[in-house]
Amino acid sequence: TLLTHFNSSGEAHMVDVGHKAVTHRIAITEGYIQMQPETLHLIITNQHKKGDVLAIARIAGIMASKKTADLIPLCHPLPLTQVEISFGIEADKNRIRCQTTVKTNGQTGVEIEALNATQIALLTVYDMCKAVDRGMVIQSVQLVEKSGGKSGHWLRE
Amino acid sequence: TLLTHFNSSGEAHMVDVGHKAVTHRIAITEGYIQMQPETLHLIITNQHKKGDVLAIARIAGIMASKKTADLIPLCHPLPLTQVEISFGIEADKNRIRCQTTVKTNGQTGVEIEALNATQIALLTVYDMCKAVDRGMVIQSVQLVEKSGGKSGHWLRE
Amino acid sequence: TLLTHFNSSGEAHMVDVGHKAVTHRIAITEGYIQMQPETLHLIITNQHKKGDVLAIARIAGIMASKKTADLIPLCHPLPLTQVEISFGIEADKNRIRCQTTVKTNGQTGVEIEALNATQIALLTVYDMCKAVDRGMVIQSVQLVEKSGGKSGHWLRE
Amino acid sequence: TLLTHFNSSGEAHMVDVGHKAVTHRIAITEGYIQMQPETLHLIITNQHKKGDVLAIARIAGIMASKKTADLIPLCHPLPLTQVEISFGIEADKNRIRCQTTVKTNGQTGVEIEALNATQIALLTVYDMCKAVDRGMVIQSVQLVEKSGGKSGHWLRE
Amino acid sequence: TLLTHFNSSGEAHMVDVGHKAVTHRIAITEGYIQMQPETLHLIITNQHKKGDVLAIARIAGIMASKKTADLIPLCHPLPLTQVEISFGIEADKNRIRCQTTVKTNGQTGVEIEALNATQIALLTVYDMCKAVDRGMVIQSVQLVEKSGGKSGHWLRE
Amino acid sequence: TLLTHFNSSGEAHMVDVGHKAVTHRIAITEGYIQMQPETLHLIITNQHKKGDVLAIARIAGIMASKKTADLIPLCHPLPLTQVEISFGIEADKNRIRCQTTVKTNGQTGVEIEALNATQIALLTVYDMCKAVDRGMVIQSVQLVEKSGGKSGHWLRE
Numbered sequence: 001t002l003l004t005h006f007n008s009s010g011e012a013h014m015v016d017v018g019h020k021a022v023t024h025r026i027a028i029t030e031g032y033i034q035m036q037p038e039t040l041h042l043i044i045t046n047q048h049k050k051g052d053v054l055a056i057a058r059i060a061g062i063m064a065s066k067k068t069a070d071l072i073p074l075c076h077p078l079p080l081t082q083v084e085i086s087f088g089i090e091a092d093k094n095r096i097r098c099q100t101t102v103k104t105n106g107q108t109g110v111e112i113e114a115l116n117a118t119q120i121a122l123l124t125v126y127d128m129c130k131a132v133d134r135g136m137v138i139q140s141v142q143l144v145e146k147s148g149g150k151s152g153h154w155l156r157e
Numbered sequence: 158t159l160l161t162h163f164n165s166s167g168e169a170h171m172v173d174v175g176h177k178a179v180t181h182r183i184a185i186t187e188g189y190i191q192m193q194p195e196t197l198h199l200i201i202t203n204q205h206k207k208g209d210v211l212a213i214a215r216i217a218g219i220m221a222s223k224k225t226a227d228l229i230p231l232c233h234p235l236p237l238t239q240v241e242i243s244f245g246i247e248a249d250k251n252r253i254r255c256q257t258t259v260k261t262n263g264q265t266g267v268e269i270e271a272l273n274a275t276q277i278a279l280l281t282v283y284d285m286c287k288a289v290d291r292g293m294v295i296q297s298v299q300l301v302e303k304s305g306g307k308s309g310h311w312l313r314e
Numbered sequence: 315t316l317l318t319h320f321n322s323s324g325e326a327h328m329v330d331v332g333h334k335a336v337t338h339r340i341a342i343t344e345g346y347i348q349m350q351p352e353t354l355h356l357i358i359t360n361q362h363k364k365g366d367v368l369a370i371a372r373i374a375g376i377m378a379s380k381k382t383a384d385l386i387p388l389c390h391p392l393p394l395t396q397v398e399i400s401f402g403i404e405a406d407k408n409r410i411r412c413q414t415t416v417k418t419n420g421q422t423g424v425e426i427e428a429l430n431a432t433q434i435a436l437l438t439v440y441d442m443c444k445a446v447d448r449g450m451v452i453q454s455v456q457l458v459e460k461s462g463g464k465s466g467h468w469l470r471e
Numbered sequence: 472t473l474l475t476h477f478n479s480s481g482e483a484h485m486v487d488v489g490h491k492a493v494t495h496r497i498a499i500t501e502g503y504i505q506m507q508p509e510t511l512h513l514i515i516t517n518q519h520k521k522g523d524v525l526a527i528a529r530i531a532g533i534m535a536s537k538k539t540a541d542l543i544p545l546c547h548p549l550p551l552t553q554v555e556i557s558f559g560i561e562a563d564k565n566r567i568r569c570q571t572t573v574k575t576n577g578q579t580g581v582e583i584e585a586l587n588a589t590q591i592a593l594l595t596v597y598d599m600c601k602a603v604d605r606g607m608v609i610q611s612v613q614l615v616e617k618s619g620g621k622s623g624h625w626l627r628e
Numbered sequence: 629t630l631l632t633h634f635n636s637s638g639e640a641h642m643v644d645v646g647h648k649a650v651t652h653r654i655a656i657t658e659g660y661i662q663m664q665p666e667t668l669h670l671i672i673t674n675q676h677k678k679g680d681v682l683a684i685a686r687i688a689g690i691m692a693s694k695k696t697a698d699l700i701p702l703c704h705p706l707p708l709t710q711v712e713i714s715f716g717i718e719a720d721k722n723r724i725r726c727q728t729t730v731k732t733n734g735q736t737g738v739e740i741e742a743l744n745a746t747q748i749a750l751l752t753v754y755d756m757c758k759a760v761d762r763g764m765v766i767q768s769v770q771l772v773e774k775s776g777g778k779s780g781h782w783l784r785e
Numbered sequence: 786t787l788l789t790h791f792n793s794s795g796e797a798h799m800v801d802v803g804h805k806a807v808t809h810r811i812a813i814t815e816g817y818i819q820m821q822p823e824t825l826h827l828i829i830t831n832q833h834k835k836g837d838v839l840a841i842a843r844i845a846g847i848m849a850s851k852k853t854a855d856l857i858p859l860c861h862p863l864p865l866t867q868v869e870i871s872f873g874i875e876a877d878k879n880r881i882r883c884q885t886t887v888k889t890n891g892q893t894g895v896e897i898e899a900l901n902a903t904q905i906a907l908l909t910v911y912d913m914c915k916a917v918d919r920g921m922v923i924q925s926v927q928l929v930e931k932s933g934g935k936s937g938h939w940l941r942e
Contacts, residue, residue: 002199003210005285010203011714012213012683014690018652018709018731024803031295042159046167052526053160055797056169059530059858060230062799066854066862067228069694071277072284073217073687077694077707079862081803081892086796103803107709111291112284119276119295120228127229127269128162134268134300134311138188138276141295154291168557169526171533175495175552175574181332212326212680216387216687219328223383223391226537230530234537234550236391238332238421243325260332264552316670317681319756324674326684338489345766356630360638367631369483369837370640373544373844374701376485380540380548385695385748386755387688393548395489395578400482417489425762426755433747433766434699441700441740442633448739448771448782452659452747455766468762473827474838476913481831483841502923513787517795524788527797531858538856542905543912544845582919583912590904590923591856598857598897599790605896605939609816609904609926614919625919639871640840642847646809646866646888697851701844705851705864735866 005074014074020107025148027102029114031141033122034095039133043096043125044089053128054096058085061121065102068113078106080113085121095139098122111143162231171231177264182305184259186271188298190279191252196290200253200282201246210285211253215242218278222259225270235263237270242278252296255279268300319388328388334421339462341416343428345455347436348409353447357410357439358403367442368410372399375435379416382427392420394427399435409453412436425457476545485545491578496619498573500585502612504593505566510604514567514596515560524599525567529556532592536573539584549577551584556592566610569593582614633702642702648735653776655730657742659769661750662723667761671724671753672717681756682724686713689749693730696741706734708741713749723767726750739771790859799859805892810933812887814899816926818907819880824918828881828910829874838913839881843870846906850887853898863891865898870906880924883907896928 007013043053062083069077082103087096098121102114122138129136147153164170200210219240226234239260244253255278259271279295286293304310321327357367376397383391396417401410412435416428436452443450461467478484514524533554540548553574558567569592573585593609600607618624635641671681690711697705710731715724726749730742750766757764775781792798828838847868854862867888872881883906887899907923914921932938 002289003203003285004288006203007712009714012686012690013713014693014708014711016710016731018733046160046163052523055523055526056230056530058797059527060228062797063534063855063858064228065799067224070691071217071221071224072281073213073691075284076709079707079864080799081861082801083799084792085798086794103801105803111287112280115280115283115295116277119280119298120273123269123272123276124229126272127232128160130268131161132159134303135313136299138272138298139296141276141298142293143291146291156292164555166557169529169533170556171536171551171554173553173574175576209680209683212683213687215326216684219326220384220387220691222328227534230534233552236393236550237328238390239330240328241321242327243323260330262332316760317674317756318759320674360631360634366837366840369840370701370844372483373841374699376483377541377544377848378699379485381699385688385692386752387684389755393550394485395547396487397485398478399484400480417487419489425758426751429751429754429766430748433751433769434744437740437743437747438700440743441703442631444739445632446630448774449784450770452743452769453767455747455769456764457762460762470763473917474831474913475916476838477831517788517791527858531856535856542845542849542852543909544841546912582915583908586908586911586923587905590908590926591901594897594900594904595857597900598860599788601896602789603787605928605931606941607927609900610924612904612923612926613921617919627920635869637871640843640847641870642850642865642868644867644888646890698848701848704866707864 012074017076017107022105022107023148025104025106025109027109027111027114028145029118030097030099030144031118031122032095032097032139033125034137034139036133037094039129040094053125054087057121057124060124061085061100061117064120065113065117068116072112075112076108078104080104085117109146109149111146115141169231174233174264179262179264180305182261182263182266184266184268184271185302186275187254187256187301188275188279189252189254189296190282190293191296192293193290194251196286197251210282211244214278214281217281218242218274221277222270222274225273229269232269233265235261235267237261240274242274266303266306268303272298326388331390331421336419336421337462339418339420339423341423341425341428342459343432344411344413344458345432345436346409346411346453347439348451348453350447351408353443354408367439368401371435371438374438375399375414375431378434379427379431382430386426389426390422392418392424394418397431399431423460423463425460429455483545488547488578493576493578494619496575496577496580498580498582498585499616500589501568501570501615502589502593503566503568503610504596505608505610507604508565510600511565524596525558528592528595531595532556532571532588535591536584536588539587543583546583547579549575551575554588556588580617580620582617586612640702645704645735650733650735651776653732653734653737655737655739655742656773657746658725658727658772659746659750660723660725660767661753662765662767664761665722667757668722681753682715685749685752688752689713689728689745692748693741693745696744700740703740704736706732706738708732711745713745737774737777739774743769797859802861802892807890807892808933810889810891810894812894812896812899813930814903815882815884815929816903816907817880817882817924818910819922819924821918822879824914825879838910839872842906842909845909846870846902849905850898850902853901857897860897861893863889865889868902870902894931894934896931900926
């Protein structure tokens with residue numbers, strides 16, 4: 001089968017990576033949360049205070065990246081060597097962009113860890129603002145770039 | 158502040174829900190994963206076999222809903238009474254729709270639990286198909302409807 | 315379908331218990347670990363010392379009972395009100411018996427929590443003794459008795 | 472035995488709280504982290520920036536309170552209704568004070584949850600500053616006040 | 629003491645494996661769940677549908693293998709490189725056999741991870757069928773074969 | 786910034802350790818729990834029985850060390866190779882001393898893992914004795930010695 005998470009009997013398994021080379025692996029992902037202008041304004045205003053929504057979302061995303069193998073059934077546990085999350089406020093589009101970079105030296109990639117961090121960071125923004133804006137939408141969570149491993153470099157066109 | 162997750166000093170806290178009424182609460186959420194036609198075809202074909210991608214994604218989403226308070230910093234732990242996840246294949250749009258329903262009897266809502274289940278279910282699809290399609294995109298993760306609690310019924314227009 | 319963990323479409327779900335009565339629920343389970351006489355002797359001798367194998371296995375079992383909903387996909391999270399694990403040494407049969415009692419006031423039973431505690435307690439015994447006896451076998455993990463809920467009292471014949 | 476976490480056979484158990492009344496319970500705890508004046512100065516300076524040490528420590532403490540039953544073997548799982556953590560900078564004593572308030576409506580108290588939150592918040596401060604001050608000391612983690620339950624109100628003298 | 633999980637003072641510890649060679653390690657385990665013929669028939673019938681009991685049990689077992697160090701007190705955390713679970717239906721004996729293979733490159737073996745996966749997979753079968761057959765029994769959970777490490781190859785006779 | 790857990794933009798991140806050498810790392814920490822003489826007497830008396838308070842606290846501490854990266858936001862996950870916890874009863878000072886040693890071969894140190902183990906072990910003592918002594922105080926949780934890594938050997942003066 002082309003789907004490597006299934007063995008020759010068609011059953012799901014955690015695929016054998018034991019023979020793969022340990023290489024330096026990087027994944028960069030992004031995602032957006034769309035909201036009302038008033039909500040975005042509240043987040044921006046709040047940034048100058050002690051309890052910054054985006055600072056908390058960043059911590060949630062970093063912590064989530066470490067739990068990825070706990071959440072995604074066939075994902076291998078990996079000791080991450082770096083996790084970095086940055087936010088960009090796109091006021092003209094009424095949305096916030098979240099970009100995550102995850103690195104490891106390992107036998108398998110860290111795309112899922114980076115996507116998971118992005119998703120949880122954005123969901124934390126939703127959680128903290130839902131009392132004022134229930135209609136927020138998480139958009140375009142995707143891989144931007146990866147390197148390392150047999151498949152090498154990949155860049156979204 | 159309008160953002161209830163911050164107290165009067167502007168510091169983040171897990172807001173007091175102890176005085177709120179225990180009501181029956183429902184949240185329905187949706188999200189999509191966009192992919193290449195070939196990838197969608199592989200998933201559809203695989204459905205008739207033992208190791209169904211969507212069946213595994215469903216389990217991952219259900220399990221994730223139970224870990225929401227572990228992932229989202231200021232989210233209250235809640236004993237969920239029902240979690241249901243269904244997928245719809247939209248072949249003409251090259252995407253799969255995931256819809257989640259979560260219910261509880263509690264002092265706070267289950268929107269975050271349902272959104273988290275949707276996100277993790279979609280990310281599990283990504284994980285299982287990434288070897289053939291790294292460019293898949295998770296789209297429009299959002300609340301569709303909620304009921305229960307002081308704010309009552311909410312339906313996305 | 316007769317298997318309630320699948321909905322009318324045949325898809326797995328966490329079944330709705332929101333309408334069920336909150337009743338006092340008890341489950342009692344048992345299981346055994348079979349071993350070499352020398353291994354059993356070592357465990358018995360060790361009991362009089364600070365680092366008692368069975369005391370540690372008891373703690374592992376109690377802690378595991380609290381994580382049951384994290385491990386069993388369609389199991390509802392439940393706030394347990396009591397967990398008790400006792401061991402019986404059956405020297406003539408070269409085995410140790412583990413009995414677990416779990417109680418809650420809830421909308422669903424605690425059989426799985428008690429079985430999980432029994433299994434993990436026995437596996438902890440295996441882990442601590444495997445250097446001297448790799449061939450140990452975990453046997454007859456089963457429900458002994460339950461009460462509470464709509465199905466009422468059940469006793470193994 | 473006077474130690475209720477052991478049964479009449481002297482074996483550890485998760486004590487039965489099923490018959491106890493559900494009451495409103497509050498626990499307030501405190502603790503300190505002692506450090507070099509330069510370290511305290513760095514933390515204070517950093518507070519005005521995006522990545523505030525104390526804001527991150529607060530989030531870590533709140534999240535840890537929700538995992539208490541996972542960490543403390545005989546602790547009952549409890550659905551917390553409020554968690555609040557505040558820091559006080561005591562510049563003259565070269566230390567930071569952390570105070571935690573936890574509330575629930577439950578059959579058992581939340582002292583351990585509040586102490587755990589305080590400890591983890593302080594350890595997070597240590598983690599973030601250890602590169603400049605390995606000698607920091609966590610001091611006087613203790614219960615300040617509790618109310619609710621059969622034992623009623625307790626206030627440290 | 630012969631039990632390596634206790635130090636020279638007789639106290640439990642997580643034994644030092646830092647000096648051990650990193651070798652390729654494999655563990656194969658098995659276990660059974662005994663049930664009523666009608667229950668087995670239901671599972672077999674259900675296999676052809678979307679929500680396959682054994683497919684879900686497989687996922688639960690794989691996910692559990694990754695949490696072994698969280699459950700078994702003195703077990704070392706290990707990054708597993710492969711987990712594979714297969715089921716065999718033994719209709720004449722009214723039981724299902726579960727076989728698990730776990731692999732890693734590490735300083736300690738993966739027997740406990742494989743036994744844990746087997747146990748949780750079988751318990752998941754129990755959970756999903758308990759409404760129709762409370763009397764099911766988990767039997768003969770045991771190591772079948774292991775290789776790697778100082779003790780080398782071991783095969784159950 | 787001198788605080789390495791913040792990047793050049795002042796945002797928190799999990800710092801890159803991918804380029805650091807893998808060295809053998811050891812951390813030794815200590816902490817105390819102060820109590821009433823009667824409480825200490827109860828713990829000592831209980832030690833000769835099956836359910837030893839300190840044996841249980843030791844297990845809790847060891848298990849907690851494995852969850853450190855789950856609790857401390859910016860802490861790297863590390864596969865620990867040894868964890869050892871010992872208690873000393875200081876009857877003249879009405880307190881118990883807890884000392885933890887953690888070892889790994891890794892790219893970052895294990896101070897936080899050892900401090901976390903010490904804290905949780907002491908909090909477990911508190912939990913098990915709180916019914917007789919709510920006023921117990923956890924004192925002087927601190928690093929005693931560390932070795933390995935670029936910063937080399939460190940010993941508390």
